[in-house]
Amino acid sequence: MLDLLPDLFDHYPSKLTLLPLAFRAYGGKKLFWGEVVTVKCFEDNSKVKEVLAQPGQGKVLVVDGGGSSRRALLGDLIAQSAMDNGWQGVIINGYVRDVAILNTFNLGVYALGAMPIKTDKKDQGQVNVPIEFGSVTVKPGMMVYVDENGIAISEECLNFAFLS
Template sequence: MLDLLPDLFDHYPSKLTLLPLAFRAFGGKRLFWGEVVTVKCFEDNSKVKEVLAQPGHGKVLIVDGGGSSRRALLGDLIAQSAMDNGWQGVIINGYVRDAARLSSFNLGVYALGAMPMKTEKLDQGQINVPIELGCVTVKPGMMVYVDENGIAISEESLNFAFLN
């Protein structure tokens, strides 16, 4: 597997910002990148489900769940929907469930941890708004790059031609 982030930071040090939170990998895809779509919610994954049910076209959903460990914002059913709809990955400032199943999916899933309890569906939250993750502002339309070294964002799409 390619260690993408070290090479990107070597080549584009001023164009990348590392997300400082301690995310753990849960999905079967550990290397992915794409345009950012955001959701801001708290212990209600209605908007996560809504967004991932739409065509992703290789995008990555970044969710600010406030870091809550009381409810899982993603499980196997919504992750399956994300895969079926062409999403590259989901990054959650919060928790997931169905961790064993998620590891078998060809989907990037990074979160703070796993816990078994689902959310209530109250249709609360916001889609495509700027979010703050560990004092880093993440905006819709940015690019995110993920591998086992971390998660980085950029205002623009970066060219990988130098990797050849």
């Protein structure tokens, strides 16, 4: 099941929406899915760190960082915390750092690019609010499905039984 999205779109074409941005894979896990938790922030990853320090079994953090290329919203230490707390992955409309290390982690990490400069910590941002990726709204509690073909969201948990 390396190519999940083509099969899901074939089987559930009206239940999935593809995120329109060009994300790159940085984590060692290229295929993952889970319940969406959201963070909206700009050049301050305080809320990203806070959320990923909590239990995240079966969840994926989706971050709207405004697409800023001036600061990295995720690095090796916060990614390690996400792994330690059972998160499936992190998707960032923004940038990451420590990419050589991220690639060795058993964590899904998709972002727009890499940037070596960390953020300021001002405890700014919002957790579990609807966020926009281009023309697509991502809401907490939705499901997200990710592989190297792209990133798709759904209002409901989709059954994979047809794949066996």
